[in-house]
Amino acid sequence: MLDSTLADTTQVFLDEFGKALEDGDIARARDMFADDCYWRDLVIFTWNLKTVEGKDQVEDMLTHQLATTKPQNWALADGEVVTEDGGITTAWITFETELARGFGLMRLRDGRIWTLLTTMVELKGFEEPKGFDRPLGARHGAGKNRETWAEEREREAAELGYATQPYTLIIGGGQGGIALGARLRQLGVPTIIVERNDRPGDSWRKRYKSLCLHDPVWYDHLPYIKFPENWPVFAPKDKIGDWLEMYTKVMELNYWTRTTAKSATYDEAKKEWTVVLDRDGTEVTLRPKQLVMATGMSGKARMPDFPGMETFKGEMHHSSQHPGPDKYKGKKCVVVGSNNSAHDICAALWEHDADVTMVQRSSTHIVRSDTLMEIGLGDLYSERAVNAGVTTEKADLIFASLPYAILHEFQIPAYAAMKEQDREFYDGLEKAGFWLDWGDDESGLFMKYLRRGSGYYIDVGASQLIIDGEVKLKRGQVTEIVEDGLILDSGEKLEADLIVFATGYNSMNGWVADLMGQDMADKVGKVWGLGSDTTKDPGPWEGEQRNMWKPTQQENLWFHGGNLHQSRHYSQFLALQLKARMEGLPTPVYALQEVHHLS
Secondary structure (H helix, E strand, O other): OHHHHHHHHHHHHHHHHHHHHHOOOHHHHHOOEEEEEEEEEEOOOOOOEEEEEOHHHHHHHHHHHHHHHOOEEEEEOOOOOOEEEOOEEEEEEEEEOOOEEEEEEEEEEOOEEEEEEEEEEEEOOOOOOOHHHOOOOOOOOOOOOOOOHHHHHHHHHHHEOOOEOOOEEEEOOOHHHHHHHHHHHHOOOOEEEEOOOOOOOHHHHOOOOOOEOOOOHHHOOOOOOOOOOOOOOOOEHHHHHHHHHHHHHHOOOOEEOOEEEEEEEEEOOOOEEEEEEEEOOEEEEEOOOEEEEOOOOOOOEOOOOOOOHHHOOOEEEEHHHOOOOHHHOOOEEEEEOOOHHHHHHHHHHHHOOOEEEEEEOOOEEEEEHHHHHHHHHOOOOOHHHHHOOOOHHHHHHHHHOOOHHHHHHHHHHHHHHHHHHOHHHHHHHHHOOOOEOOOOOOOOHHHHHHHOOOOEEEEOOHHHHHHOOOOEEEEOOEEEEEOOEEEEOOOOEEEOOEEEEOOOEOOOHHHHHHHHOHHHHHHHOOOOOOOOOEOOEOOOOOOOOOOEOOOOOOOOEEEOOOOHHHHHHHHHHHHHHHHHHHOOOOOOOOOOOOOOOOO
């Protein structure tokens, strides 16, 4: 009875909210929000990824968007229970706009909206062919000279990009490009994905041999096809590579391997791109309407330029080019850096009997994988969560419903609990001289990832090697490279046969500069970060990831990527934005992001 009463009361609230919006009574709708409210919209109201904070911003957004959005039919989602905990009522909701169907999550506090997530699920009249609407596949009956499925695919592959043009071109064929390509395929958007490697999945296969996912399987599914129930929790890189290759085939993606983009220019009059490609030695020119950079959220490898690098007689490379540990047995190896790649490479070199030293230049956040799984992810992405009815899709929306402005407040106690649980582990690291941090505000790994995309390691064993002294640790800055090693700012010399620079990556718009020129890179500005005014994430506050999955200052240029979770989740919203534009639907963008930083 309590649930029914709570549900009835919440539905009455939704009815009143919907009526205010239908009447165009923005003042009444505004008053249904708490003073410290947050409305995060993924496309359906704003044609943007936008969080409005506070009543004034809610009012401004509705003033600009309500007349064209025309929302209606607000209701509690079928099969979902309204809950109340600590004075917060939480409800899954459905609604429609003139063009789309929506789904969301609403939290009420003291009878007013505290947080509201609204997302676009599908465009009316352009739904994905699934369920009862799935394609028949077989063509029953007889017909002369009709094509088989294989012949249709062969013809499409031969014609698209030559006889016909793709509507969308995706540059980059890793998980981001593949996930988006799959979404666009289901929406009927002609798309080509170009990848410089020989095979789908090579971006994983070509990394150092010990690389594996540090995120658990429940966090990493791709759209439409989930990993099998017996898939390992942490998949090795080559297994992921094979999965991505399989996925491109069964999802029927138009995927061009051994293809490199050479230049791209935009014709403002024609509203189309001219992109010159080298496809396996042959120049091909494409003219897509939409161009998506899916080259990885990390951007271009950041290779330092230290004095004396040209004099080094050993081997020296960035971590992204590290071949693995096999040929370094008995060698003196120095890894400059102390984040995920640095730890993984150090551990693998130690396992192959190399003499390994890590150079830590700045503080690093470390969390043990088991503890992160238990405390940080267990309620959303785990077998326990699945058994409790929290599917990956539902977990994505729960996580998305927490506005970035207050997300750190939820993270701080979780990481405090991790610190307490693993106190002996952290004491051991500090005793070994490791320079630890927990983020600028003690909010841990996720906020570091969202703000700067670096500065952390999920421990899967390397930390114990540091604690035990098996991997030597030096703190300081590199001042010079000499013919047989490197010099630290302390004056200490580290002899080396191999130097690996695990020194991170620059902004994704570096790829834009290479392809379209520095002016275009500056026009769109820095990619990634929230504007939190924390280390490596300069303000002002932006409230969403800079330039990711949403319109940029350059018309018809988009950025897509991130980890497997983000590639899966946000590909839905980017695909819908592209489909709407292909179909000529009105897409009035609210609050197009300004450029505050160039790189």
